[in-house]
Amino acid sequence: LGSAPVTIVVTPEAETWDVDTSSCAGRGHFVDWAKMPEPQQPARIPRDVLSRPPRELKRLAREGCWASSHAARARLYPRLIQRVSCRLVAPDALVYRDVAGRLFGEPGGSCHPLPEFLEGCPVPTYCLSPRGVAALRRMLVCVGALFPDITHSPLLPALAALLLHYSEDEARCFESLSRLLASNAPHAAYIDQSFLAHQASCMTFGDLASKHCPAAHKLIAGAAENVLEVYSEWLSWLFPGLPFGYAVRVLDVFLLEGQKVLYRIALALLRHFRLSAAPAGPQGSDIRAQLQAFARNIAEHVSVDKLLERAFGIRLFSRKEIWLLHMANRKALLERGITVVQRRPFFHLAVDMQKFSSSTVTAQEMRLVWSWIPERFSLFPPLLLFSTSEDGCSLQRFYSRCEGYEPTVLLIKTTEGEVSVSRQGWAGDRRGDPAGSSWSSQGLSRGWDLPRRGRARAPERTEGRARAGLGSLCPRGRAGSAEDPQRVGNRAGPARAPPAPGPGQRGPDPALALAGGGGGQALALDANLLRGRTERCETFDNPPLCRENFQVQLLEVWGFQSA
Numbered sequence: 210l211g212s213a214p215v216t217i218v219v220t221p222e223a224e225t226w227d228v229d230t231s232s233c234a235g236r237g238h239f240v241d242w243a244k245m246p247e248p249q250q251p252a253r254i255p256r257d258v259l260s261r262p263p264r265e266l267k268r269l270a271r272e273g274c275w276a277s278s279h280a281a282r283a284r285l286y287p288r289l290i291q292r293v294s295c296r297l298v299a300p301d302a303l304v305y306r307d308v309a310g311r312l313f314g315e316p317g318g319s320c321h322p323l324p325e326f327l328e329g330c331p332v333p334t335y336c337l338s339p340r341g342v343a344a345l346r347r348m349l350v351c352v353g354a355l356f357p358d359i360t361h362s363p364l365l366p367a368l369a370a371l372l373l374h375y376s377e378d379e380a381r382c383f384e385s386l387s388r389l390l391a392s393n394a395p396h397a398a399y400i401d402q403s404f405l406a407h408q409a410s411c412m413t414f415g416d417l418a419s420k421h422c423p424a425a426h427k428l429i430a431g432a433a434e435n436v437l438e439v440y441s442e443w444l445s446w447l448f449p450g451l452p453f454g455y456a457v458r459v460l461d462v463f464l465l466e467g468q469k470v471l472y473r474i475a476l477a478l479l480r481h482f483r484l485s486a487a488p489a490g491p492q493g494s495d496i497r498a499q500l501q502a503f504a505r506n507i508a509e510h511v512s513v514d515k516l517l518e519r520a521f522g523i524r525l526f527s528r529k530e531i532w533l534l535h536m537a538n539r540k541a542l543l544e545r546g547i548t549v550v551q552r553r554p555f556f557h558l559a560v561d562m563q564k565f566s567s568s569t570v571t572a573q574e575m576r577l578v579w580s581w582i583p584e585r586f587s588l589f590p591p592l593l594l595f596s597t598s599e600d601g602c603s604l605q606r607f608y609s610r611c612e613g614y615e616p617t618v619l620l621i622k623t624t625e626g627e628v629s630v631s632r633q634g635w636a637g638d639r640r641g642d643p644a645g646s647s648w649s650s651q652g653l654s655r656g657w658d659l660p661r662r663g664r665a666r667a668p669e670r671t672e673g674r675a676r677a678g679l680g681s682l683c684p685r686g687r688a689g690s691a692e693d694p695q696r697v698g699n700r701a702g703p704a705r706a707p708p709a710p711g712p713g714q715r716g717p718d719p720a721l722a723l724a725g726g727g728g729g730q731a732l733a734l735d736a737n738l739l740r741g742r743t744e745r746c747e748t749f750d751n752p753p754l755c756r757e758n759f760q761v762q763l764l765e766v767w768g769f770q771s772a
Contacts, residue, residue, distance in 0.1 A: 324353025
């Protein structure tokens with residue numbers, strides 16, 4: 210069988226391969242009821258619950274309407290899954306019985322390896338009895354036989370195990386699982402079925418975490434060498450990480466709302482992890498193990514009702530927007546050489562600690578900056594496009610070096626030792642300025658803090674800190690690809706600027722600016738790239754990136770080096 214490990218399912222002789230059809234709804238032989246948590250209160254389920262509008266049904270699921278009744282879940286789950294839109298041909302219970310009979314044959318010493326796509330994936334059993342565990346493994350083997358295109362699916366075993374807890378019939382449970390696998394609901398995927406799709410989901414979660422959990426993201430970025438590796442385990446925080454009582458509440462809403470629910474729950478869990486961390490941050494270096502332990506012991510920190518309440522209080526993107534972000538990440542992975550059939554490739558860190566060189570930030574600080582960049586860009590290593598220390602303080606050279614590279618990261622080191630790293634795009638304003646020497650911003654996301662060695666944060670300003678962001682350099686009126694930015698001549702050291710204006714005074718008219726529709730300029734530089742100004746901008750809702758008026762010591766623009 211080669212060097213790869215193979216998981217073998219061994220069926221003892223005393224166990225039958227026959228498909229169970231227990232007649233007691235919610236009390237089948239697949240569950241070890243000694244382990245199964247009992248409902249805390251009587252069920253109060255409306256008789257017409259399935260006829261309620263979708264929005265009302267979602268509300269009931271979120272509030273745990275059927276969380277207190279095993280029998281209610283056993284009745285509702287198959288009916289809810291029958292409503293899932295899926296392709297016309299999906300294996301049903303009859304197909305399962307036929308395939309299971311041919312695969313496993315008569316009772317005896319039969320053994321079958323689990324499908325190859327489950328290599329490295331946890332197979333949780335929760336409260337299943339030995340009979341239930343055997344049924345779960347049979348189902349997974351049949352999935353491998355009937356869905357040969359699946360190459361990687363970490364969620365599948367946990368989902369199958371949870372459904373089996375509330376199933377009277379093994380074959381019917383497989384039919385429900387099959388419908389979720391065959392779902393073609395627009396913008397509402399249920400189960401990733403390739404490493405490409407799974408990794409795109411991990412990158413999408415990383416993007417959402419940096420936006421909705423900035424404090425937790427900063428904590429993780431400071432403790433982990435590779436943030437993407439941490440976020441690649443986000444799904445395992447939920448399945449099998451969460452205790453059974455929490456996991457099944459997640460399943461209640463997942464069946465109605467799809468993968469977006471999983472993003473919500475994981476983000477809420479991440480926020481609570483940050484709240485539970487010590488002021489100095491997590492102790493020890495293994496942040497991944499600490500996150501897994503936190504999920505396992507979540508009941509010590511927050512109830513399942515509070516966790517769900519916080520999850521649905523997050524103002525997340527729409528399903529379509531999340532789907533578009535997922536597809537953008539998928540495209541970036543394809544450009545990196547990841548394919549649908551590929552399994553668990555080795556990822557190199559984008560910022561090479563040995564080779565990286567910058568006059569403004571250290572390699573460790575740049576890695577932290579890279580952790581805040583959307584995942585589809587941070588897959589690629591940084592590429593220096595323009596530097597005043599090498600290219601001089603020329604706006605035209607700035608223009609030519611950065612043309613065609615989109616997006617970019619702009620780093621400015623002031624004469625006071627502050628470093629501002631701005632997330633923006635640019636557009637040259639050629640009306641009345643044919644040389645294209647005036648630039649305006651196309652967007653700024655946020656400012657981020659980076660600790661500067663040897664400096665303490667001033668109480669009223671951001672001295673001694675760095676602020677970070679991402680954008681694109683795309684001058685209006687100029688199109689086409691850029692030449693490879695070779696370092697040619699005119700190597701210049703830091704130029705001296707005239708004294709910066711005092712507090713309350715405005716600097717010169719900017720030649721390069723980040724400004725929204727009104728309410729201030731986030732960042733502005735003069736035509737010589739020597740003096741600048743920063744202030745709060747209503748459009749971008751950003752604080753000043755450093756002291757209000759500043760002199761530029763060094764300026765660098767970084768792009769992304771594609772494969």
